[in-house]
Amino acid sequence: MFGGHWSDILANADEALICIEDEDRVGITxxxxxxxxxxxxxxxASWSPAYLHVTNGIIDGWLKGKPTKTGVNEQDAEPAPEIxxxxxxxxxxFRYLAAESHLRSWELQGLSKELGMIQPEAKERAKRWARVAEQADLLSNLAASRKLEGMKEAYKxxxxxxxxxxxRNVGGREILIPMAWD
Ligand code: HEC
Ligand code: HEC
Known part of the structure; x- marks a missing residue:
């Protein structure tokens, strides 16, 4: 699913660049x-309620059909870690905002440049998620046919x-759960 979103972003950025060549404003938009x-x-799909500042206080309010004051019982009083x-x-x-502003003022060169800076990240992430999905499919097929051989490699x-x-994007992480082959 994550890979799919990045692929959509990439495909649309590619499409916008093609439309820029044709000066097709509707297409670009x-x-x-x-x-x-x-x-x-x-x-x-991915932002947690806490990230969206939805707190226990707010949920309680909803359940009781009452409005909740902002900042009451904030679970995320601590700022999110700097990752x-x-x-x-x-x-x-920022790139997307700049691209929109170039579109409004019809500055196609600037627009191309901003879109060109969104593409590599989308491409990189789509590729990484595709690799995860590929190996997860393989693992799932091996498990369905009860084959242990090849599983360790696919999991690795x-x-x-x-x-x-x-x-690259978060920081270190430890794997804590022992595996079937350990
Ligand atoms: C595959 C999922 C995914 C895609 C696609 C995605 N994001 Fe995000 N984005 C996230 C997640 C997860 C967070 C939460 C970051 C955190 O917890 O620190 C986030 C957070 C953000 C934030 C808030 C950062 C902050 O200051 O805390 C912005 C702004 C943002 N994304 C912009 C974008 C833009 C623009 C695009 C499209 C070009 C995009 N994202 C595409 C998953 C995604
Ligand atoms: C393309 C990049 C990418 C791939 C591939 C990826 N992750 Fe993540 N993952 C992230 C990012 C970015 C965050 C942080 C989101 C946030 O909170 O801002 C994250 C956060 C997490 C978290 C959040 C919990 C925590 O401790 O912060 C878990 C668990 C996790 N990933 C597990 C996995 C597992 C398991 C896989 C492989 C099957 C995986 N991820 C593959 C980018 C990735």
Whole structure:
């Protein structure tokens, strides 16, 4: 699912660049909306209630049908940790805003440049998630046919892909659960 959102973003950014060559304003606008929808779709699926400042107090309020004051019983009074991912995301957001502003003022060169800076990150992440999905499928098929052979390799390949992306975007992470072959 995550890989799919990045692929959508990439496909729409590619499409916008093709439309820029044709100076097709409607095409560019639609493709830009496609990029933005790709971002939103993943955020809707992945942002935790806490990240969205939905707290126990707010849930209680909903259950009782009462409004809740902002800041009451905030679970996330501590700011979210500074992980690399946030900076990458903020950068994408600034690029997208700049692209929109170039679209409004019809500055196609600037627009191409901003879209060109969104593409590599989307491509990189789509590729990494595709690798995770591929190995997860393989694992799942092996498990369904009750074959242990090849499982360790597929699991290693999959988790290496998790870990290398975390090294790049999150920080270190330990694997704590012993595996069937340990
Ligand atoms: C595959 C999922 C996914 C996609 C696609 C995605 N994001 Fe995000 N984004 C996240 C997650 C997860 C967070 C939460 C970051 C955190 O917890 O620190 C986030 C956070 C953010 C934030 C808030 C950063 C902050 O200051 O805390 C911004 C802004 C953002 N994304 C912009 C974008 C833009 C723009 C795009 C599209 C070009 C995009 N994202 C695509 C998953 C995604
Ligand atoms: C393409 C990059 C990428 C891949 C691949 C990836 N992750 Fe992540 N993962 C992230 C990012 C970015 C965050 C941090 C999101 C946030 O909170 O801002 C994250 C957060 C997490 C968390 C959140 C909990 C915590 O301690 O912060 C878990 C658990 C996790 N990943 C597990 C996995 C597993 C398991 C895999 C492989 C099957 C995987 N991830 C593959 C990028 C990735």
């Amino acid at each position: 639609n493709a830009m909306a496609g990029v933005s929808n790709g971002c939103d779709a993943c955020h809707m 690399a991912n946030r900076r990458v995301m903020q950068e994408l957001w 390949e999959m988790t290496q892909t998790c870990l290398s992306c975390h090294a």
